[in-house]
Amino acid sequence: MREGTRLGFILLLTPLLLWLSLLILIPHVDMFLVSIRERVGVGKYDISLANYRTFWGEPLYLWTFARTAVMSILATIITFLIAFPVSYYIAKIARGRLQSALFLACLIPFWVSELVRTFGWMILLRETGVFSGLLQWLGLAEGPVEMLYNDAAIMVGLVYTSMLFMVVPLVTTLESLDDAVIEAGYDLGGNGWSVLREIVLPHAKPGIVSGSIVVFMLSLGNYLTPTMLGGKDSLWFTELIYSQFIVRFNWELGAAFGFMLLLLSSLIVWGMLRLTGETLEETMG
C-alpha cells in the first residue's frame, strides 16, 4: 500500500476495531469471567462453576430456559406460515401500485415502538377490552372474557412483533424469481403444490433462513411482550436475567444466565445455517 492509502486504512480501521473490541468482544469475555466466579467473602472471589451448577440444579431455571427456546421456535414457524402466503402475494400476484402500497403497509406498524404494539394487544385482549366486549355484544359470551396473561397471548404478541422481519426478506427473494421459471414448471406437468415445493421454496431459501434467524433472535431475547402479555407467571428467560441483575443484584448468576442465552441462540443460529448450507455473510449481509 502507498503511504497515503496506508494512513487512510489505519484511520478507517480504528473505529471498527474500537467498536468491536470495546463494545462487543471484551464485554462478552468479561461477562463470561463474572459468570465463572463465586463470592467467598467481602470482595473476594474464587473461580468456580457454582453459577452454572445452580442453573442446572434448579428445575425452574431449566424449565424456563427450555420453554423460552421451544416457544421461540414455535413463534418462528407460525410467523413463517402466516407471512409466506402474504409475501408471495405481494411479490408475485400484486402488480404496480398495489404491490408497493401493500409492501409499504407491511412496514408501517413497525415504525412505531414495540411498546405501542404490545399496548395495542393489551387493549384488545384484556377483560374490559375490545374482543371481550365484541363477544358479549354478539351474545357469544355471558360475561367479560380475560384473554391476556396466557401463553397464547404471548404467542400472538411475538408473532405480531416480528412479522416484518419475515415478510421483507421473503418478498425480496421471491421477487427475484422469474415468472417464466414458474410457468416452465407448469408446462412440464407440475401442479401448484409441486411447483411450490420444487421451485418456489428452494428459490426462497436464503430469505426463509435470514427471516427465521431474525425472528427467532427477536423472540428469544424479547422481554417486553412476555412480561406485558404473559403477566407475572410468563416464565421467560430474559425475565430471569433481569431479576438477577436489577432486582436481586446477583450479577454472577445473571451473567451465567446471559451466557446460557447467548450459547443457546448461537447454537440454534449455527444449526440453522448448517442445515440449509447458508452462511452468515450471505443471509445477514
Added chain:
Amino acid sequence: MIPSIPQPRALRLVYGAYVTLFFIYLALPLTVVAVFAFNDSQFPSLPWNGFTWNWFFGDERPMIGVFHERPILRAIGTSAFVAVMVVILSVAVGLSNAFLFNRYQFRGKSLLYVLMLLPLVIPGIVLGISILVFSSTLANGLWELAGLDLQILRPGLFLVVLGQFSFIATISTLVISARLQKFDRTLEEAALNLGASRLTAVRTVTVPFLMPAIVGAAVVAFLMSFENFNTTLMLVGSDAPLTIAMFDRLKEGSTPLLNAVSLLLMLGSSLLALVMILFQRRG
C-alpha cells in the same frame, strides 16, 4: 400460482380474503391504541364514554394531557437526545466501515466482516448486560487503582448511547455498504484525472452519491434508538428515555395518556418515514 396461470375462482377469492385479513390483523392493535386516546374515561378500555381532546391538552387532574405532563415531555427529550447521539456515532462509524470493506483488501477482512455482523445475532438484553458488567469492572478498577470515581461508567445515558450504538452501527454499515457497492469507481477516477485530490474526489463525488443511503441509515438509526427497549432497560440510570418511562407506567396500570403519547409517536415516525421516502425518490 401467478397471474398468467389460470386458477379456480374460488381459490383466488380465498387467497384475496386471507391477504385482506392479514392486513386487518396488522392494523388492528395500532388502530385501537389511536382510537382510545380520545376516550373520555380513566382507562383505555371499553365502555366508550365519548370523545375528548383532554388526553392531549387537558391541564386539570385527573385528566392531564401529554402537553402538560412534565415527566413524559422530559422522557421524550431524553429519548431524542440519545437518538441524535446514536445517529451521529453510528452513521460516522458506518460510513468509515463501508469504505474500509469496499476499498481495502487486507488479511483478516472476512473475519472482521463476520464479527461486524455478530451484534445482529446477539440478544439485545445480553448486549446490555455485557456492557453493564464491563463498564462496572472498568469503573471499579479505576476506583481501586487510582481512586477515580467515573460516574460516566455507571448506568446512565452515556451507557445507553453506547449500548444502542453497539448494534445499530451494524445496520448503518450494511445500509451504506449496499449503496457504496453500486458506485462506479471510474467517476472518482475522473475527478482524480481532473486534478482533484483523493479527499476532494470522495467529498464531491462519492459522498453525494451515498447521500440517500446516509439519510436512510440516519432515519433507521434514529427510530431504532427511539424504540429500543431491551438494551436500554439494562443500562438505564435515573433519566429514563420514553420507552422505559412508558413501560413503568404501563406496569402500574394505564390511562389513555399513554394512548395519546403512542398516537403522537405514530404520527412522528410516519412523518419521518415520509421524509425518507421523498428524499430517496429524489436521490
